[in-house]
Amino acid sequence: MNHQDLIQACQSEWNEYTEHNFVQQLALGELAHSSFLHYLKQDFLFLKQYTRAYALAIYKARTLAEMRMALPSVQALLDSEIAHHVAYCSEWGISESEMEEEPEAFGTVAYTRFVLDSGMSGDVIDLYAALAPCSIGYAVIGAQLLASESTVLEGNPYANWIKMYGGEEFQKGVEKSVKQLDILLNDIELESPRGQRLCHIFKTATRMEVAFWQQGLDDA
Structure with a gap:
């Protein structure tokens, strides 16, 4: 199996994530500033836990090669x-200390602790399956938005966000991560209990991404 099998196993949830109303409003420049600021603060808290999860990948690694894979x-x-x-948040008037003091929203807690628990209770491949929707999804969203004729860049306050995730640097980084994930998945049969467990983990993390977008609209 490969990462495309994981996506296809939760295609409706994946579409809901990558085409969410938050993203559509952002692409048109119509997203409320309060929603975007709430998202930025929560994303900072998410990134801290995301880093912990990749550090956990080193601990859970079975070989030195897998340890090296997680380190970058x-x-x-x-x-x-x-x-x-x-730095980006500072342009929006949000300081690092302010974000450090921001309470984690329920969706942020649920998502990040699910990822960490997947790694703690499972193995390194379980952990990568839980981590994958974030990076792959943002690459898909960035590429889609840059390619879409309906996306507004001129005068859009969120244009830099779109350009960052649709840009070559981010796209190449995710492409490398996807290749590494596919190597780990290569010997696993999709229809096996192991394969289905990984699909379930990936699907749950994708649902968490949907909730993360939605809390940006609901909690702001």
Whole structure:
């Protein structure tokens, strides 16, 4: 099996995630600023837990090669991705200290702890299956929005967000991660109990992504 099998096993949930109303409003520049600010703060808290999950991948790794595979993601998150997020948030008037003090929303807690629990109770492949919808989904969303004729970039306050996730640097990074995931999945049969468990984990994490978008609309 490969990552496409995981997506196809929850296609309706995947479409709901990658075509969510939050994303559509963002693409048109019509998303309420309060919703976007709430999302930015919660995404900062999410990224902290996401980094912990990749650190857990090193602990759960079975081989030195698997340990090395996880390390660049931990380094990238700590050295650049979170820093970029903090810098981007500062442009919206949100400081790092303010985000550190922000309470985690229920959706953020549910999603991140599900990912960590998948890794703690399962193995490293379970963990990667739980992590995968985030990076793959954002790459799909970014590419879709940049390619769409209905997306508004001129005068859109969220244009930089679209360009970042649709841009070459992010797309290439996710492409590399997807290849590594496919290597781990290669020897697993989709219809086997193991394969179906991974589909369930991926589907649950995808549902969590839908809830994460929705809380940006509901809780702001």
